Amino acid sequence: MRITFKGFAEHILFAANVFIVFLLAFEDKIGIPYWLQPFGRMHPMILHFPIVILMLAMLLESFRFKETYLKEPLYQNFTSGLLLSGTLFSALTVIMGLFLSKEEGYSGSLLQWHKWTGVSIVFVASIIYWCRNTSWYRVKLARIGAVATTLCIILAGHYGASLTHGDNFVLESVTGAKALPKVPVAEARIFEDVILPVFSQKCLSCHNLEKAKGSLMMHNVTALLKGGKSGKLFVPGKPEISLLLDRIHLPMDDKKHMPPKGKDQLSNEEIALLRLWVKGNAELKKKVVDLPVNDSLRLLASTFLAPSAAAEEKYAFAAADESAVKKLNNNYRIVYAVAKESPALAVNIYNKSEYKPEAVKELEAVKQQIVSLDLKGLPVHDEELKTIARFENLRELNLNFTNINGAGLKELQALKYLSTLSISGTKLNYDFVKQIGKIKSLQKLILWNTGLSESDLQQLQKSNPKIALISGFKDDGKHPIRLNQPRISTDVAVFKTSLALQMKHPINGVQIRYTTDGTEPDSLKSRLFDQSLLIKGNTTLKAKAYKTGWYGSETFSANFYKSSYQADTIQFLLPPEDKYSAGASKVLSDHQLGDYEINSGKWVGFRKNNMETLMFFRQPVMMQSVVLNVMRLVPTYIFPPVEVEVWGGSDKNKLRLLSKVKPEAIKNGAERALIKVEAKFKAQSISYLKIVAKNLKVLPQWHPGKGEPAWLFVDEIFLN
CATH class of the missing domain: 3.80.10.10 (Ribonuclease Inhibitor)
Structure with missing residues (x-):
């Protein structure tokens, strides 16, 4: 039996309906593989075809029983073909949409309304197509079906637009955007009345309860602090490493630029406002007037608020x-x-x-x-x-x-x-x-x-x-206050032989308890600081302040490194990345520890190449340990090395492998940290030392940059 093109299309339509029912029935148990995700992401591109075709088909279907057209083969065949094409395209679009909805960031009632109105288009249009040539299908049913299909198209389009562009997108140009009330400066809170409205106007359409792109929601404080798939949204006090500012400052054509190209962009004033807020420790409860009068954040925030009574x-x-x-x-x-x-x-x-x-x-x-x-x-x-x-x-x-x-x-x-x-x-x-x-x-x-x-x-x-x-706070003993952290009296973090460390606290009668093994200090078992502490090796110091009637302080933590030797020359066998190579040889041995600011000039960065350095000592040194100080900053693709090799000897052409270290693999959600990677070996005389630190070549599947190479940042090499 010969199958016509129309017959083949009808079989495909039937199969598509069955497949849609299957996807709906088992949607909680179905996962879409990565290679099939691009098919689902074509949903926004394809959906316009069935809208136009079906709307036209429904219009023609409404008039097909008029005497003028009833006996007109061209009209009847064209309407039938148009309806079949539109329904088939609708089924394809729905399947794509169901695939897309399985990705992260899509949930909520809007998605459900959009899904079921979209599915209804396919089912109603398919029923019309298969029943339109029966004896009981007449003009009244044709027009009811046309109206029902058109209504489903309008509703699905409305919910889809709201899902993509935010609530009330279709009518916003007529009704006007919902204006957020301006709070007087004297009453305004920095986050609630200044920062959150910026997020609401420029970010909430893609990061809400209904649609959380990148698993990030920005509708309240809890959601913001949680962050998204790429990690924490901001690091209080550190705008230079905060994901929020990083995405905002990406080129407009970059797919990770936020807000995305085509969306309402942040103004320069709003960008400056967010940066100052993060720099000021991203305060959540402080009022605008709590800031100093000439504070930059206060001055800028005031322009977003209603004038205070004094200003008015x-x-x-x-x-x-x-x-x-x-x-x-x-x-x-x-x-x-x-x-x-x-x-x-x-x-x-x-x-x-x-x-x-x-x-x-x-x-x-x-x-x-x-x-x-x-x-x-x-x-x-x-x-x-x-x-x-x-x-x-x-x-x-x-x-x-x-x-x-x-x-x-x-x-x-x-x-x-x-x-x-x-x-x-x-x-x-x-x-x-x-x-x-x-x-x-x-x-x-x-x-x-x-x-x-x-x-x-x-x-x-x-x-x-x-x-x-x-007249101030009255201390009745019922409301103890937390002590501030103890402080150290030196800025030196790297020493050659030993370091006498002083710690102090501004409040009299405070006890300082400390540990040097990385554990948290407590008020009973930890050692009591008395006058000074002599450090002779690599040490992680943790200290807390205690006093009767006060809450203990937050933990103060600092790392100290011993570096007995300094190479006479350092040569890079493989070059670092140009942007992070200035003064690279000096950076690795200047005893100046870097922080989390990668552009500070204190870090050497590698991505295409491993770090391979050759050190030369004019006078041979007795060595048994090499320590690399590296950074871990997962959201910005910065990982520790996956392996470190140390080679040494008296002849640079005949070096022996002294040690090989494989640091523990980084897991999803790892916090930022400055990490010591130590390679130990039997003490021996060294004239040439070669260090190979291998960076991660392929980021893991859980990382937003999966498949790309990681960055390796090193700021010091300690030799003992």
């Missing part, structure tokens, strides 16, 4: 002369506008040793414009408050840790706008301080650690109920 205030005075403001600025005094285009000025004066009363008196040139004055930590006396009282529009005055006793506070009653006064850390006399009640505009008085007793403070508050008195 309309001042009745004119701006100061620019030349006068410029003249007042110097190394110890900063005069600046509180907001863009605002006539109001804020003043900060620094440097206790250079301060003179004239520094305040000179400000009379702009006395009308000053609304904030910060004199904390300066030897300011009560007499100078007479000058300050002439700054008629002053709102905030900071006199913390100055030399006032309160005698001059009566002068401040002339300031009819003064709302905040800070006098913490001063030796106050209560008889003088009680005069603050005469400052009618005062709303907040901050006076920690003054000479006032508890009864004085209570009486002061009782006499001035409209003033918020902030």
